[in-house]
Ligand SMILES: *[C@@H]1O[C@H](CO)[C@@H](O)[C@H](O)[C@H]1NC(C)=O
Ligand SMILES: *[C@@H]1O[C@H](CO)[C@@H](O)[C@H](O)[C@H]1NC(C)=O
Ligand SMILES: *[C@@H]1O[C@H](CO)[C@@H](O)[C@H](O)[C@H]1NC(C)=O
């Protein structure tokens with residue numbers, strides 16, 4: 001009995017909540033002004049959703065990518081262009097406004113903002129959109145989450161709501177507890193792109209994640225790729241004049257795309 005108590009105390013002290021990274025810790029170089037988002041804003045089951053469909057090519061109408069944005073949400077053109085990139089790769093892509101019309105402004109106070117964006121406020125609009133997609137015949141759903149969206153990708157994986165999940169520089173996770181829950185109850189393959197210089201999901205946290213899911217410990221499939229020389233937010237925004245950032249952003253996209261293609265059947 002005493003040993004069990006001691007073990008759980010130890011586990012509690014080792015578990016760490018990955019913090020939301022302050023806005024100053026994100027790359028702020030925004031998309032080029034001449035880049036025009038190709039998708040449309042649509043209201044799905046009462047929730048504003050940016051929808052980007054593959055253009056001039058056939059796509060599987062029973063499959064879709066759910067793009068779970070960072071805290072800057074749909075007002076950030078970078079998120080819309082990222083959804084377009086998924087559509088260009090052949091997937092109907094849906095980015096729900098699970099921030100309830102209240103995305104964080106660039107340079108805004110993330111700690112104050114987070115109070116009104118807990119799972120209690122964020123999960124219902126997310127599930128409303130997913131419910132509508134499923135009732136319209138989308139059976140093969142993948143989630144790809146960035147920063148804030150990493151927590152929700154993990155939740156959808158834990159609940160087997162999606163068939164596969166990828167995330168980049170996730171925040172707000174409880175590591176290793178959240179991944180232990182994945183291991184205990186999920187059938188969905190999971191992939192993580194992390195940044196060497198991330199102050200939230202640090203390389204040390206990434207190694208704690210590997211200890212749970214890596215080395216074949218997670219049968220549905222796990223892969224993690226670390227990008228060196230870049231920081232939090234790198235998979236969403238890159239300084240176009242910095243080849244390291246540009247290559248990392250593209251590399252994260254390509255890795256997630258390959259993973260989703262391989263596991264969405
Ligand atoms: C979609 O809505 C967002 C948030 O209101 C807005 O910032 C964006 O410009 C809209 N995009 C399009 C293509 O209408
Ligand atoms: C949170 O939302 C409530 C209700 O909409 C509002 O009164 C409050 O000012 C918000 N808090 C912050 C920090 O935005
Ligand atoms: C996952 O399941 C839990 C337990 O049923 C529920 O509370 C939570 O809202 C679900 N989250 C998502 C994102 O589906």
Ligand SMILES: *[C@@H]1O[C@H](CO)[C@@H](O)[C@H](O)[C@H]1NC(C)=O
Nearest residue numbers: 028029030239240241242243
């Ligand atoms: C973008 O990268 C270039 C080349 O490294 C650098 O000179 C410039 O200051 C960077 N811009 C921003 C906003 O970080």
